Amino acid sequence: xxxxxxxAAARNSLSLPNVLTYARIAxxxxxxxxxxxxxxxxxxxxxxxxxxxxxxxxxxxxFLDGYYARIWDQHxxxxxxxxxxxxxxxxxxxLLMLAADGIIHGWTLWAAIVIxxxxxxxxxxxxxxxxxxxxVPVTKLAKWKTTVQLVAIGFLxxxxxxxxxxxxxxxxxxxxxxxxxxxxxxTGWDYLRAGIHHLIEEDEG
Numbered sequence: 001x002x003x004x005x006x007x008a009a010a011r012n013s014l015s016l017p018n019v020l021t022y023a024r025i026a027x028x029x030x031x032x033x034x035x036x037x038x039x040x041x042x043x044x045x046x047x048x049x050x051x052x053x054x055x056x057x058x059x060x061x062x063f064l065d066g067y068y069a070r071i072w073d074q075h076x077x078x079x080x081x082x083x084x085x086x087x088x089x090x091x092x093x094x095l096l097m098l099a100a101d102g103i104i105h106g107w108t109l110w111a112a113i114v115i116x117x118x119x120x121x122x123x124x125x126x127x128x129x130x131x132x133x134x135x136v137p138v139t140k141l142a143k144w145k146t147t148v149q150l151v152a153i154g155f156l157x158x159x160x161x162x163x164x165x166x167x168x169x170x171x172x173x174x175x176x177x178x179x180x181x182x183x184x185x186x187t188g189w190d191y192l193r194a195g196i197h198h199l200i201e202e203d204e205g
Contacts, residue, residue, distance in 0.1 A: 020065040024086045027058035028093050035094075035157065039101035048161040055157055058090055059150050084126075087146070088119050094153045103156050108174050111181035115149065118188040125195040139190065145183040152176035 034051035037043040065083060095112045098104045104112050155162065155173025162169030 017065040018082065020061040021082050021086050024058045024061045024065075024090060027054050027061075028090055030054045031058070031090075031157070032093050032097050035097045035101055039097075039103075045161040045164070048157060048159055052154060052157045055090075055094065055154060059154075062087060084123075088123065091149065091153065092116055092119065094157065098153070098156050098159075101159070103159050103170060104174070104177070108177060111174075111177045114181040115177075115184050118184045121188055122191050125191050129195060139187065141183065142187045142190075145180055145187055148176055148183065149180040152180055 031051045031054050034047040034054070038045065038047035038051075062083075095104065095116060099109060099112060152173050152175075155169050155176065158169050158173075160170070
């Protein structure tokens with residue numbers, strides 16, 4: 001790799017869309033730390049509002065990094081690789097922390113397990129299909145699934161603090177999580193079907 005290529009790669013990695021993605025990753029320990037301090041260490045309830053505010057800000061960066069990448073034509077291979085990873089890290093960390101908190105418990109744990117297993121499945125399929133130079137586009141239903149999933153996690157992060165204002169905040173979050181899990185099964189099957197189709201073609205070829 002020559003000096004010009006190295007400088008171009010460094011410049012792309014510091015573009016605004018990528019910086020916003022870095023910020024989303026940096027938000028993870030803040031959200032997790034706030035919920036841990038409140039739920040596990042018996043901290044004050046306002047920590048849940050801090051966690052929710054940081055989580056919402058992270059969700060906004062998810063929209064903005066794609067928006068600026070499009071209007072400023074700052075797409076990069078590094079950004080395409082890191083963006084879905086940041087999303088999955090944020091969702092998985094929050095679900096695990098909410099399970100430890102006890103907000104997600106009982107049968108609702110299955111909804112969280114389905115979501116996490118789907119993320120692992122899709123990541124593995126994308127890695128396999130990328131080796132075949134096959135791209136699987138994100139469907140509108142998958143985007144709606146992600147939106148419902150993030151809204152559900154937001155409600156659950158508010159948790160007890162939110163219930164003091166509106167008593168059904170936690171229950172609403174759990175209901176949305178189940179809806180997200182059901183849609184997750186359907187969209188995950190779409191990815192799996194596409195992966196199996198290309199796997200069969202590869203074996204036959």
